[in-house]
Amino acid sequence: MSFPFSTLMVQGTTSDAGKSTIVAALCRLLRRQGIRVVPFKPQNMALNSAVTEDGGEIGRAQALQAIAAGLAPHTDMNPVLLKPSSDIGAQVIIHGQVRAEMDARDYHQYKTIAMQAVLESHQRLCQQYDSVIVEGAGSPAEINLRDRDIANMGFAEAVDCPVILVADIDRGGVFAHLVGTLSCLSPSERHRIIGFVINRFRGDISLLEPGLEWLEQQTGKPVLAVLPYLHGLFLDAEDAVQAVQANAGAFRVVVPSLPRMSNHTDFDALRAHPEVDLRFVRQGEPIPPADLIILPGSKNTRADLAWLEQQGWPQQIARHLRYGGKVIGICGGFQMLGQQVHDPRGVEGMPGSSAALGLLEMETEMTSHKRLQQVQGICAFDAQQAGVTGYEIHMGESHGAALSQPAFFIDRRAEGALSADGQVLGTYLHGLFDTPSASSALLRWAGLASDHAVDTQALREASLDRLADAAQPLLDALCVLRHDSVDVST
Incomplete structure (x- = not known):
């Protein structure tokens, strides 16, 4: 099986739509195929970070995705990391090292410099790997963040890569999320979205099919996959503290x-x-x-x-x-x-x-x-x-x-x-x-x-394999995808 994308970006209609896990799943699946794949996130905002082999700091999700790809985490996988220190300020980390403490307004001006770090890292990864799977941040439909954007469509436009858009059906309003996000994008940005992924579905898929048909008719974009809700995964969370099931009497x-x-x-x-x-x-x-x-x-x-x-x-x-x-x-x-x-x-x-x-x-x-x-x-x-x-x-x-x-x-x-x-x-x-x-x-x-001893490494590997198995239909759809509006050789 060949994979037609040297760079593919996964964006979401909201935060926590499933971008991180889908990137991890694709990395594990492509690794199984013998494809040299690497995860990448241009800009991450998280207090949960990891130390890399080159002595830097990146977001925890990219470290997990690196494990999925069979790689040691490296600072090029997440060249810009923001660690909030207050409601309006954050520590700015470039290529794994602290650069400055900035408020939101100062960082907005700094994005032009940060973009250079992003493009340098992406170029290095492209030279070393067959495919780069990119994770967006939040939603591309945040109108107030479009200027100088380096995290979503600003990056995709800069490197001319196709995008898949993910929405979480468990939140409700999945069709509004997808159609509404498209309506907030520019014509060129809409043009580069090659399809949708509906995530965390549970129930009878036949009841969803009329909605899928309507979505494809309304947007002209295919639904690449409907991925199931997976219970009991042991995966590193980016920021949100996961709910814990109490063990009575423990x-x-x-x-x-x-x-x-x-x-x-x-x-x-x-x-x-x-x-x-x-x-x-x-x-x-x-x-x-x-x-x-x-x-x-x-x-x-x-x-x-x-x-x-x-x-x-x-x-x-x-x-x-x-x-x-x-x-x-x-x-x-x-x-x-x-x-x-x-x-x-x-x-x-x-x-x-x-x-x-x-x-x-x-x-x-x-x-x-x-x-x-x-x-x-x-x-x-x-x-x-x-x-x-x-x-x-x-x-x-x-x-x-x-x-x-x-x-x-x-x-x-x-x-x-x-x-x-x-x-x-x-x-x-x-x-x-x-x-x-x-x-x-x-x-x-x-x-x-x-x-009793908990082997976190074994639990993590088993969860990544479960995640990859569930995402196989998405990889299959991507590998056969030929869309007139997208140059899949990108």
């Missing part, structure tokens, strides 16, 4: 859902553990009793500390510890465990200092340099010295007596901290629960004696 882990929480995929292995009841507590919700409280990563540590105070978490954590509970802080959550967090240069917001939770004898100062590194080592707190792998992705350096009793040894250096009473553990390592040995050691330390 070991309870509670996580505050911070406004600027980052890298929530740290908890995917716990979500999949049959003996763990993982619960995210949102604003205004009561804080339930727990065996283990985990403070997650944060893109704005001081602001999220203030949020914890407003929600009453310090008092609940203190009570939890008095009754013998355990606490883990990861990255920004680790910084919160100390006595003070200083940001004299305003790296994450307004310059200043904030009192932290005071559970570890240390202080943190925010720095402009971001540490990005994949690591491996051993658990210092575990008698069996269980192995751990993970990644560091943080701005800020911590100092203090608490660090003299580390939680891990990474490449022979001390990392993290363990309190003198053994109840509080802090670390800069993300992904520490993804290693079965480390996950079991951490849960044993927290009070769960279990022989």
Whole structure:
């Protein structure tokens, strides 16, 4: 089977329409055919990121798509990453490295420069691979974002590639989404859409067929595939915290859902553990009793500390510890465990200092340099010295007596901290629960004696294969597609 597109773009009528998973599915399917395929997203906005083999930072979805394609994640797969630090500002990352902190208006002016980075990365990928499968961002029908667009049709027009448009039928209004999106596009943009994909369908397909016929008649565009709703997939989510099915009577882990929480995929292995009841507590919700409280990563540590105070978490954590509970802080959550967090240069917001939770004898100062590194080592707190792998992705350096009793040894250096009473553990390592040995050691330390180990890599691979199998009709349609309005040799 040959694939007629050297570059193909997947755009959606809305955010979370299924663009990321469809790109992953196509990457896995083309890899099966022996085609050298690579994922690409010109611009991503996400707080959930991954560290690449070339020492940079990209969106988590592109790292997942790279796995689907059998590749190590690389910064060219996502040349522009925006990490929101407030409602109007974001950290701008170009080719994996922090370039600046900008508000929305400044970034709009900067897009012309960002587009050059996008085109450079795309060109390099085209030279190395047979096919580039591109993921758009949000919707191409956002009229206010069309000027200097680099994420959707602005990119497609710049490289002259065909586009497929995806809509999520589970949201409702799927035909209005598709027809309405087309009506918001320019003639040249409508011209390059080669067909539609309806995603997350469940039910009797015969009941949908009259609507499909109407859609094709109204638009002159084919429906390339109707893809099913797949339950139970274990795939890295971009930003939205996935709903968790509680396991009655299980070991309870509670996580505050911070406004600027980052890298929530740290908890995917716990979500999949049959003996763990993982619960995210949102604003205004009561804080339930727990065996283990985990403070997650944060893109704005001081602001999220203030949020914890407003929600009453310090008092609940203190009570939890008095009754013998355990606490883990990861990255920004680790910084919160100390006595003070200083940001004299305003790296994450307004310059200043904030009192932290005071559970570890240390202080943190925010720095402009971001540490990005994949690591491996051993658990210092575990008698069996269980192995751990993970990644560091943080701005800020911590100092203090608490660090003299580390939680891990990474490449022979001390990392993290363990309190003198053994109840509080802090670390800069993300992904520490993804290693079965480390996950079991951490849960044993927290009070769960279990022989069960969750192999996140195996679960992820199985889910990618399920996703690809379901998307086979889309690949078949694309491989036979010949559309008069599109040069499929693009």
